[in-house]
Amino acid sequence: MNTNDLKIFESVAVNASFTKAAEEMFTVQSNITARIKNLESELKIELFTRTSRKVILTEEGKIFLTYSRKINSLANEVKELFSAPDRLSGILNIGCIETTMALKVPGVINHFTNQYPGVTLNFSTGTSIKLISDVLNFKLDAAFVVAPIFNPELSSLVIKEEKLSIISSVNQRDLGHLGIQPVKIVVFDQGCSYRQRLETWLSNQGIFNYQCTILNTLEGIINFVEAGVGITVLPEELIRKHYDHRQLNSHPLEGDLSTLTTVLINRIDIALPKTLQMFKRYFENDAVIANAS
Known part of the structure; x- marks a missing residue:
């Protein structure tokens, strides 16, 4: 088992498809299938239920997805630990309700990317219900949604009333x-x-x-x-x-x-990558919020 195998597994889990995972990972489907089979053999469990249309995580697969995310998060954290802040790099997938996209995102992109040019901010829009689901299912690192949030798996930071x-x-x-x-x-x-x-x-x-x-x-x-x-x-x-x-x-x-009230949510059961830590700090500081408005 290596981190690349875990990334392949996560891609299949998120896309519910070996074909889409192969496209996302820039490889062939046969390689994706082989790596998943090797993982299942090593773990001695079945990670996915295969159907004619898509693949679905088994209960064991859902549990393993949580651990896979934690392992990859820790691996990234180690890399970031020895990187200077100005060399911070990576991709942050952030969800937004439409109004937050219009009011907040342009200013954030401008200030954040100026300070951390190596970080790519990938924004997508949707309703609060859809964005919460995407954060819980690891499709998004964080999301701007409407409070209140009652899910114990999520942390929320108040952004604006x-x-x-x-x-x-x-x-x-x-x-x-x-x-x-x-x-x-x-x-x-x-x-x-x-x-x-x-x-x-x-x-x-x-x-x-x-x-x-x-x-x-x-x-x-x-x-x-x-x-x-x-x-x-x-x-x-x-x-x-x-x-x-x-x-x-x-x-x-x-x-x-x-x-x-708009809040920024993220999962609490995985260590925050430094990129997301830096992103959240932009909203923990009132002065920065004012400048980004």
């Missing part, structure tokens, strides 16, 4: 007559915290029948709301900083629905 508003087209000056006609909303898919807030608000107004237009980009939602397709919920700061010039009206929410 945001004020939320209902956003409409400029032609909709108030929300007092929403119930008179079919209500239309423009939202991300199920699992989006902003969508949940809007649906809860509608329910509190006695509105239970509404038509959803579902989009997967923030820019798309802004465009549709501006065109009068429907209303949405987004952070006030986002609208103020990036869309103040657009034909939009902002209607502040009140009470428990009016605020949303």
Whole structure:
């Protein structure tokens, strides 16, 4: 068993495919298959259940994945221990909800990569539910999601508390007559915290029948709301900083629905690589956060 075998195993586990793992590891499928068989023979367990479409981790495989991650994390930690901070290198896979991507990520990329040019930041977006799942399944090193987080396997660092508003087209000056006609909303898919807030608000107004237009980009939602397709919920700061010039009206929410807290999560059962430690420090220091906003 060596660390390369463990990386191959992890790639198969994440991709649920020998073919995709071979592409990711820049090798042939037969090599991937042989290395997994050798691992299974050495460990005397079956790591995967093979089907015609994909491979699935067995219960023993799930346990071994946790140990594999720890071993590789420790190996990287040893390498980083003897590396000067300015020579820090590697890849960080970070997940973001769309609004965090718009508000925080550009500043972070600029400051972090200037200080650590050897580190590649690989960002991807999704709903909080999807991002939490990806962190738990080792597909992401960390993710910006919406609090609260109750999973004991995850550590969370508070990043920001945001004020939320209902956003409409400029032609909709108030929300007092929403119930008179079919209500239309423009939202991300199920699992989006902003969508949940809007649906809860509608329910509190006695509105239970509404038509959803579902989009997967923030820019798309802004465009549709501006065109009068429907209303949405987004952070006030986002609208103020990036869309103040657009034909939009902002209607502040009140009470428990009016605020949303963003946290940065990561698994607690593996040692943090130095790259992630340095990344998290950017949000532990208020001055740095202000500069990156």
